[in-house]
Amino acid sequence: MERKRLSPAHVAVxxxxxxxxxxxxxxxxxxxxxxxxxxxxxxxxxxxxxxxFGTDDLGRDMFARVLVATRLSxxxxxxxxxLGCGLGLLLGLLPTMLxxxxxxxxxxxxxxxxxxxxxxxxxxxATIVGVGATGAVVGLAVAIAPAFARLTQTLAAQVxxxxxxxxxxxxxxxxxxxxxxxxxxxxxxxxVLQAAMTIGGALLALSALSFLGLGVQEPQYDWGALLNAxxxxxxxxxxxxxxxxxxxxxxxxxxxxxxxxxxxxxxxxTIRPARRxxxxxxxxxxxxxxxxxxxxxTAGSDAVLQVDGLSVAFEGDGGTLTPVRDVSFSVxxxxxxxxxxxSGSGKSLTALAIADLIxxxxxxxxxxxxxxxxxxxxxxxxxxxxxxxxxxxxxFQDPLSSLNPVLRIERQVGEAAEVHLGATxxxxxxxxxxxxxxxxxxxxxxxxxxxxxxxxxxxxQRVTIAxxxxxxxxxxxxxxxxxxxxVTVQRQVLRVLRRVNAEHGTAVVLISHDISVISxxxxxxxxxxxxxxxxxxxxxxxxxxxxxxxxxxxxxATPALDADLDRPLATIPGRQPALxxxxxxxxxxxxxxHASDRxxxxxxxxxxxxxxxxxACWHPQGTALPVPEQxxxx
Amino acid sequence: MRHPWLRFALRRTAGFxxxxxxxxxxxxxxxxxxxxxxxRASLGPTAPASLVQERRAxxxxxxxxxxxxxxxxEGLVRGDFGRSFxxxxxxxxxxxxxxxxxxxxxxxxxxxTLLVAVPLGMAIAVLTRGGRRxxxxxxxxxxxxxxxxxxxxxxxxxxxALFAVTLDWLPVTGSSDWTAYVLPLVAISAVPIAVLARxxxxxxxxxxxxxxxxxxxxxxxxxxxLYVRHALPxxxxxxxxxxxxxxxxxxxxxxxxxxIFSWPGLGTAIVEAIPQKNYPLVQAIALLLGTIVLLxxxxxxxxxxxxxxxxxxxxx
Numbered sequence: 001m002e003r004k005r006l007s008p009a010h011v012a013v014x015x016x017x018x019x020x021x022x023x024x025x026x027x028x029x030x031x032x033x034x035x036x037x038x039x040x041x042x043x044x045x046x047x048x049x050x051x052x053f054g055t056d057d058l059g060r061d062m063f064a065r066v067l068v069a070t071r072l073s074x075x076x077x078x079x080x081x082x083l084g085c086g087l088g089l090l091l092g093l094l095p096t097m098l099x100x101x102x103x104x105x106x107x108x109x110x111x112x113x114x115x116x117x118x119x120x121x122x123x124x125x126a127t128i129v130g131v132g133a134t135g136a137v138v139g140l141a142v143a144i145a146p147a148f149a150r151l152t153q154t155l156a157a158q159v160x161x162x163x164x165x166x167x168x169x170x171x172x173x174x175x176x177x178x179x180x181x182x183x184x185x186x187x188x189x190x191x192v193l194q195a196a197m198t199i200g201g202a203l204l205a206l207s208a209l210s211f212l213g214l215g216v217q218e219p220q221y222d223w224g225a226l227l228n229a230x231x232x233x234x235x236x237x238x239x240x241x242x243x244x245x246x247x248x249x250x251x252x253x254x255x256x257x258x259x260x261x262x263x264x265x266x267x268x269x270t271i272r273p274a275r276r277x278x279x280x281x282x283x284x285x286x287x288x289x290x291x292x293x294x295x296x297x298t299a300g301s302d303a304v305l306q307v308d309g310l311s312v313a314f315e316g317d318g319g320t321l322t323p324v325r326d327v328s329f330s331v332x333x334x335x336x337x338x339x340x341x342x343s344g345s346g347k348s349l350t351a352l353a354i355a356d357l358i359x360x361x362x363x364x365x366x367x368x369x370x371x372x373x374x375x376x377x378x379x380x381x382x383x384x385x386x387x388x389x390x391x392x393x394x395x396f397q398d399p400l401s402s403l404n405p406v407l408r409i410e411r412q413v414g415e416a417a418e419v420h421l422g423a424t425x426x427x428x429x430x431x432x433x434x435x436x437x438x439x440x441x442x443x444x445x446x447x448x449x450x451x452x453x454x455x456x457x458x459x460x461q462r463v464t465i466a467x468x469x470x471x472x473x474x475x476x477x478x479x480x481x482x483x484x485x486x487v488t489v490q491r492q493v494l495r496v497l498r499r500v501n502a503e504h505g506t507a508v509v510l511i512s513h514d515i516s517v518i519s520x521x522x523x524x525x526x527x528x529x530x531x532x533x534x535x536x537x538x539x540x541x542x543x544x545x546x547x548x549x550x551x552x553x554x555x556x557a558t559p560a561l562d563a564d565l566d567r568p569l570a571t572i573p574g575r576q577p578a579l580x581x582x583x584x585x586x587x588x589x590x591x592x593x594h595a596s597d598r599x600x601x602x603x604x605x606x607x608x609x610x611x612x613x614x615x616a617c618w619h620p621q622g623t624a625l626p627v628p629e630q631x632x633x634x
Numbered sequence: 635m636r637h638p639w640l641r642f643a644l645r646r647t648a649g650f651x652x653x654x655x656x657x658x659x660x661x662x663x664x665x666x667x668x669x670x671x672x673x674r675a676s677l678g679p680t681a682p683a684s685l686v687q688e689r690r691a692x693x694x695x696x697x698x699x700x701x702x703x704x705x706x707x708e709g710l711v712r713g714d715f716g717r718s719f720x721x722x723x724x725x726x727x728x729x730x731x732x733x734x735x736x737x738x739x740x741x742x743x744x745x746x747t748l749l750v751a752v753p754l755g756m757a758i759a760v761l762t763r764g765g766r767r768x769x770x771x772x773x774x775x776x777x778x779x780x781x782x783x784x785x786x787x788x789x790x791x792x793x794x795a796l797f798a799v800t801l802d803w804l805p806v807t808g809s810s811d812w813t814a815y816v817l818p819l820v821a822i823s824a825v826p827i828a829v830l831a832r833x834x835x836x837x838x839x840x841x842x843x844x845x846x847x848x849x850x851x852x853x854x855x856x857x858x859x860l861y862v863r864h865a866l867p868x869x870x871x872x873x874x875x876x877x878x879x880x881x882x883x884x885x886x887x888x889x890x891x892x893x894i895f896s897w898p899g900l901g902t903a904i905v906e907a908i909p910q911k912n913y914p915l916v917q918a919i920a921l922l923l924g925t926i927v928l929l930x931x932x933x934x935x936x937x938x939x940x941x942x943x944x945x946x947x948x949x950x
């Protein structure tokens with residue numbers, strides 16, 4: 001593991017921390033006399049060079065008193081934290097030690113104490129013990145204990161459940177020994193850390209009690225007591241109150257940040273926003289879109305969706321990553337188009353880009369991205385929204401997370417109609433019920449009042465489909481809608497999509513990694529690899545027409561029902577190139593048995609071979625191909 | 635069909651009752667645990683023996699502990715908290731006098747905290763999502779980090795020094811109009827606002843990354859609906875849990891801040907009563923403040939169960 005370097009801020013805080021410790025050691029020795037020196041000529045003076053924090057009502061120098069008070073303040077804080085954590089430790093181990101019944105009782109006792117505010121506990125105990133430093137320390141220790149006990153209890157319970165403790169128990173070891181030998185050492189680091197962090201809190205709380213006059217009493221003084229004395233005269237000499245205040249803040253921050261730093265060092269890492277794995281600049285989006293692209297294969301004015309030269313890029317620390325590159329295709333009215341590819345091939349991002357759902361830091365570039373012939377990016381916000389709502393619905397992969405857990409089904413299915421079609425709440429509800437009925441969801445009316453967790457996975461996916469359909473879109477983009485479901489439910493969901501397609505003429509773009517699902521459902525298939533479309537062909541002629549070695553490999557990797565079970569499953573060796581290391585030539589070349597030097601050097605472009613048939617390969621396979629022609633061109 | 639919510643409510647109510655009983659017992663124990671004779675301790679060594687005897691009798695201190703406990707509980711039920719050791723005034727009157735002031739301060743502070751922290755945390759989350767606007771994110775975490783490390787009594791002192799003494803804009807004490815509320819409110823709610831805003835931000839970021847938010851976005855809902863209807867309720871579990879804890883903390887906060895601003899509430903009363911060994915008053919105030927905190931936690935739990943049906947499942 002890499003050792004974490006301390007940041008300059010941490011170093012500074014550690015320095016302050018050291019300074020505080022030094023002050024606590026030598027403060028009373030060096031400044032003790034000055035702090036006690038009564039000067040009747042300088043009663044309650046303001047800040048000056050001689051007295052940076054002014055003087056108190058006996059003319060004693062506040063600066064010296066603040067420095068001297070460091071020791072008592074820190075010592076009391078340590079005592080309090082030590083006592084509190086000790087108590088907490090004992091209390092927290094009880095639930096594990098006492099076994100199930102008594103232990104549960106001890107656990108509830110901890111919970112009960114936790115529910116009471118700490119200051120109240122501290123005040124009550126201080127009332128019993130008596131006003132003064134002892135009362136404050138004991139009171140705050142009692143206030144600290146429950147939280148520490150809860151932490152101990154949780155940690156101990158985790159360890160006690162572990163296999164090695166179970167194993168140790170089998171040897172007949174006594175309970176106290178088990179605790180001392182096996183449980184405590186394992187939870188000690190976390191507890192020590194927590195204890196260290198408690199010191200800062202104890203310091204602040206003690207100062208609060210002293211400040212209220214319930215802590216350290218005359219003639220002793222800590223920072224809180226000084227602050228209390230200073231506050232009485234704040235109108236005359238603000239510095240007298242601010243001096244001790246500053247000391248308390250500095251010490252509090254020093255303790256807390258030091259605790260954090262140790263916690264970070266112990267955990268071995270600092271928490272940072274997740275970074276993209278990119279290292280070294282990848283080829284930029286501009287470079288890829290400079291490559292000329294062929295127009296969409298079935299372009300036409302009746303196309304529901306037209307995509308031309310679509311790229312999706314992410315600006316990261318390590319440069320720009322382009323997971324979708326120069327994708328072009330179109331979808332006609334009522335058509336069922338599939339996009340197939342391994343995970344990471346860019347198919348889901350393509351879907352999100354079409355639906356205008358790419359969020360920063362992602363950016364979308366395209367020569368054309370049109371629904372019903374109207375380019376989304378040329379429309380004003382309001383109209384774009386309208387167009388998207390009325391023409392496109394998305395269905396996402398995981399029905400368990402696609403529905404909002406706190407909203408009723410009625411709300412989630414009905415709200416699009418309410419917001420966009422101007423329906424009233426009642427109309428939206430009627431619409432929602434109709435929609436669920438149409439998708440054959442049993443008990444549609446009853447579902448309205450339910451929450452998502454009351455529905456099964458398949459039912460939830462049908463609800464998400466219903467949700468998208470309430471605005472009668474002409475296109476459904478379904479991104480792996482069946483992946484999270486089991487096989488029978490998969491079939492149900494596909495049947496629903498199929499029926500919507502047949503009855504309403506709704507076009508469907510189905511995205512899946514499963515080429516058999518795609519070929520069964522779709523009319524036309526786009527094969528994506530490393531962010532690009534590498535082949536487009538008719539679904540029913542897949543086996544006959546597949547020309548790209550990748551498509552053929554995908555088909556070969558799908559076991560047929562009559563496959564010989566003794567033979568190993570065919571797999572595609574190698575893996576897709578990483579996003580930051582896409583080669584200049586054909587991205588599939590490293591995994592391709594037909595690859596030549598040309599494949600490794602130059603990117604093959606998507607060539608149109610016929611109606612709805614395109615391929616990007618220097619060495620297309622199969623018999624029905626005018627192979628040499630393509631090679632001769634370049 | 636079974637009623638998970640009802641079952642949950644019953645269990646929570648039982649838990650609340652037990653906590654309350656424990657609180658009553660703890661406050662009762664104060665007079666029992668004080669070393670020596672609490673009345674003598676309170677009146678001092680010079681007080682005449684007859685007075686001490688009279689007070690002891692009024693407190694039933696000479697009777698068996700269980701009997702005393704019965705008197706104590708019966709008194710509470712009747713609303714009789716005994717008499718103040720120092721003034722002889724019924725404690726109930728003192729409380730009726732002081733409690734509204736504390737309640738007003740704490741409630742306004744709580745509302746201010748919620749109204750500022752939740753929108754602030756959400757806004758920062760929305761603005762800085764996906765690593766955008768790192769400047770805003772950094773200044774937010776620095777500011778809140780600083781505010782959290784400054785305890786309320788220091789915050790209050792600094793506020794007084796700045797706004798009341800140096801700038802002379804706002805009164806420290808004495809004024810009865812709204813300006814008297816400004817500094818105490820800021821002092822009490824600064825830390826809770828910082829804590830809650832941080833938690834709201836983190837929770838909102840988590841929620842915004844959920845698939846159902848993407849689905850909601852795909853419905854092209856207006857931002858208001860997107861954030862208020864779809865995101866906010868999902869962040870509430872954490873926000874409310876912390877909110878309940880913060881309200882409990884506000885009670886402690888008012889105790890301290892009241893003393894700085896000489897606010898005539900329960901906080902000043904209990905801090906005066908402790909050194910005076912005015913046990914009946916300490917008992918009553920502790921009981922009241924503790925009950926409020928327990929009640930708040932109880933209400934928050936019930937609200938959560940209502941708002942987020944999943945919490946019922948998690949519970950069982």
